[in-house]
Amino acid sequence: MFCLIKCSRKKVLAAAAALLCLGGILTAVQQTKAVSGPAYEDLYPDMYVNTGNEFAQEEGKVVYYTFDDGPSQNTIAILDTLKEKGVKATFFVTGQEVSGVDSDAILKRIVDEGHSIGMHTYSHVYQQIYSSVENYLADFYKIRERIIQVTGVEPKIFRFPGGSVKNSFANPAVQKAIRIEMRRRGYLYYDWNLVSGDDKSYMTDTNTLIRNIVNGAQGKDKVVILCHDDPMRVSTAEAVGPVIDQLTEQGYRFEKLTESVEPIQFHNDDEA
Structure with missing residues (x-):
């Protein structure tokens, strides 16, 4: 017992x-x-870059001409003008194909002629890419891979579709998580401080765009212009030459965005 x-x-x-x-x-x-951390941190283990911790000191009056939503035939017209003027710019590109346009050739030309190329979005479908961090990363990875395969360059800068501002298609908490995750991976996003006006309507006339940009630059030493080079923005391409001429006369120089340029950002998540 x-x-x-x-x-x-x-x-x-x-x-x-x-x-x-x-x-x-x-x-x-x-x-x-x-x-x-979250499971999405394990996705795309090769999608990391080192952008450093210091930005170059900017002197004088500088303009960063940036174009979203290309490539298209309007990108070609813009590149022609930039070449003629000896000016460098920045193109945040998408993965959308435009009928009758050799998109790959345009991407290569952007890089070959010394401009900056960055990710914008592959699909530009807000409802999809902003529905979760995972979906955003999947879309980002596609446009990143395309740029690398076509140009041989691995971009380190990008711009959120619609900017990093709150939009009706994204939960603010999801957007914040996306921003933090992209920063964790080393990428830098660039918003803007001057809107050309071509985002409101593709029918905005050339003179209005020129006036918006030139007047909007007044009083600013650092200007990051938001423009679009999708197939509908013909007037945007037509405005490039006059804008360069008028702002140059006012003492501005034109530069391209790189990871050494301190970004203008609508959000500061450092306290998160």
Whole structure:
């Protein structure tokens, strides 16, 4: 009888020890997950860049001419004018194909002629890319891979579709998580401080765009212009030459965005 009680007690103690051990393992796993962060951090392990921690000192009055939503035939016209004027600009490109246009050739020309190229979006479908961090990363990876395959250059800068501002298609918490994740991966996003007006309507006339940009630059030493070079923005391409001439006369120089340029950003998530 004594032996049975003693044996049973040993089994109970052994079982209890096993449960404690299992509990410890589960707790350790949970803690590891908490430390390692969200699962999407493990996606696309090659999608990291080193952009450094210091920005170059900017002197004088400088303009960064930026174009979103290309490439298209209007990108070609813009590149022709930039070449004629000896000016460099920045193109945040998409993966959309335009009928009758050799998109790959345009991407290569952007790089070959010394301009900056950055990611914008592959699909430009807000509802999809801003629905989750995972979906955003998937879209970003596609346009990144296309740029690398076509140009041989790995871009380190990008612009959010619609900017980093709140939009009706994204939960603010999701947008914030996307911003933090992209920064964790080393990428720099660039917003703007001057809107040309071509985002409101593709029918905005050339003179209005010129006036918007030239007047909007007044009082600013650093100007980042938001323009679009999709197939509908013919007037945007037509405005480039006059804008360069008029702002140059006012003492501005034109530069391209790179990771050494401190970005204008609508959000500061450092306190997050």
